Amino acid sequence: MDEKFLKPYSPNETEDRIYKMWEDSGFFNPDICLAKNITADDSETFSIVLPPPNVTGTLHMGHAAMLAIEDIMVRYHRMKGHQTLWLPGTDHAAIATQTKVEKILQKEKTNRHELGREKFLERVEKFAQESHDTIANQMRKMGSSVDWSREAFTLDKKREVAVRTAFKKMYDEELIYRGHRIVNWDPKGQTTISDDEIVRKEETTKFYYLKYGPFTIGTSRPETKFGDKYVVMHPDDKRYAKYKEGQTIDLEWINGPITATIIKDEAIDMEFGTGVMTITPWHDATDFGIAERHNLDKEQVIDEYGKLLPIAQEFAGIKISIARDQIVEKLQNKGLVERIDDGYVHNIATAERTGGIIEPQIKEQWFVAVNKKFVIPHSEIEGIPSGSETTLKELMLATVRKGQIDIIPERFERVYFDWIENLHDWCISRQIWYGHRIPVWYHENKCVPIEGREDDVSKCIKTIVSESKPKCEHCDAEYTQDTDTLDTWFSSGLWTFSTLGWPEETSDLKKFHPTTILETGYDIIFFWVARMILMTTYLLGTIPFKTVYMHGLVRDSKGIKMSKSLGNVIDPLDMTEKYGADATRLSLIIGTGPGNDTRLSEDKIRAYKKFANKLWNISRFIFENTEDTTYDANFSEYTEDDAKIKAELSDIITDITRDIENYRFYLAGEKLYHYAWHNLADTILEESKEILITGDANTVSSRKQLLLDILKKLLLVLHPFTPFVTEEIWSSFPQETKQLLLVEKWPNQ
């Protein structure tokens, strides 16, 4: 017996060595498995892309859980002999990463404007590179069997080609447009953000009732009211029936007399306040909608930094947060304040990444039109035949509704539908520097007027895929590139196929796309899952994946979301260091149903370290007692009792295999734990002590073969869950020819 079994199992001395062995073998790469006849070229494929972690720092326990679940699937399929690809990568996470670096700069008493675009980007790239290296190391520590040779980054050269190609196609087909729309402006981050990047926070403020001519209007934001010259009420509101649409009324307002115009619109809630409101179309989405419907003037009141504009006269240049009280005081002096309510509770919109309070603004931005009809030339989407007219929204709905894509657990399908049904056009331009720059170039000569498109009327415009600076083919003018960058999810949306070489028609793309499964957290179902479905159905006419498996969030032992600022983060590296990767993985799998949040404590991880040691000692016992024996897979002289035990294990493996196929990893893990500890160790090993001493020759040899057989199968079936300790034990297993456990075949029964 190998001397190493005389000491307790030591993950630290084992894991790095084992991972290197795996990596050197090349078997993480499906091409090498084919070349070395590990898999047959007609075997089925299993492919999965790693949800690329943001290069904003380090991986947390949630990532560790994700890696564990995906690695179980991947190792299982590889052992089944399938052509198995797990494709790793990282995400540049535009706003998140830029914000992070800006915070570092702030500590150094400088900022991005002082550095300039180029220098700043160098700085971000350096930070991103360091984060990437940390992440790659953490993934290795967790035992993730990803194919490093295919690693991708959402902002590398190949992905840039994919992004530009996608953008150009969408632009050419008018599904991307540029227009003046009301957007979510983050005064802190100095950029627009999409609806999904908003976090609403409850706030209690005062609510003001102001006299507006014959009306009383309610508002929580008097500082926006300077330009309000439309007063709106519901067409069915009997209280205001005597006022007619378009009627004008002269009245005294904040900075003097104005003429207000009556508007009737159904967006008004008759129950709320007085049922009358004035509108500020430049700074409110509802008001903007009303103004659009009635073709009203829109005026900007607040600038990009949250300061009042000259329309506010003496208040111009003052921050709105400060101006409010001063304005109310003036209104009071003029006798325009009817009353003020305290304790008005409402939700304010803040930017997820910077925490800035969103100020809606009308801006010229790039959008993806989700409701615009177009003809899809090639479609494998059920219910949407090739050549038919459809919309991006319909494509997104059809895939899940028709069951072409399954979401696990099923309840998230409803969440998905609700979101899509309420989806507005997607604002994809960001006024930040880090990210894919919008591949659109302009010059001002207007040499070739293009008609019919709002975004083409003022400038000569060109979208290109190549990187070089274009020259106008009509006049000699040089183009300059749009300064905005793309929403990070635009590039992540292409992930399942941009990683496989698209737009080139690579063999990888043919073989591995659509991917088998997407495994990710339920918190990014909108951000990412929906965008991937949008991009893939549109650009490829197919689905990005057949199944979506959603895992929950990993919280601390008190159920609070882990975050650095709270200091309750458990670092997976610390845990693998203390208890080993196998223990860390098991603790994240067992006791966690799909889509459910899980609480993690160190105790739980420690418990599974004991399990690894238990396996170690089980092996020690078996090896000690079979030192004169070589495992014979075809041994047929089992005693009746032993044959029965063999059959029982066979049933359990069948059961566990079914659990894995049905994504019930938590059950499979628990059953294996239970079998190893309570069947094998407590019962079978205990009775074997007696049998091996007192039994006759046939009984003893049967029992020895049985023990080896059970151990082998247990190692095989446990390998996806606890890859390191099983591989290490396997290296001492008395079988004449064997390969790495990584590529041994999954037991049939």
Next chain:
RNA sequence: GGGCGAUUAGCUCAGUUGGUAGAGCAGUGCUUUUACACAGCAAAGGCCACAGGUUCGAAUCCUGUAUCGCCCACCA
């Protein structure tokens, strides 16, 4: 305002198609018997939130109630 989830041993959670409940930690007792003292074994601990219903049988399915949590939403 709409939707979803949770409620099971002192604590944190499992419980796959309905067959009278399991893991870890904590606590109790026993054991150094050569696989395991970074230990093992054993016992103890639960009207499975509450109230109805379906069923031969419900933690599991249905209805309602309560508490907690999450997500979504352009009531100014």
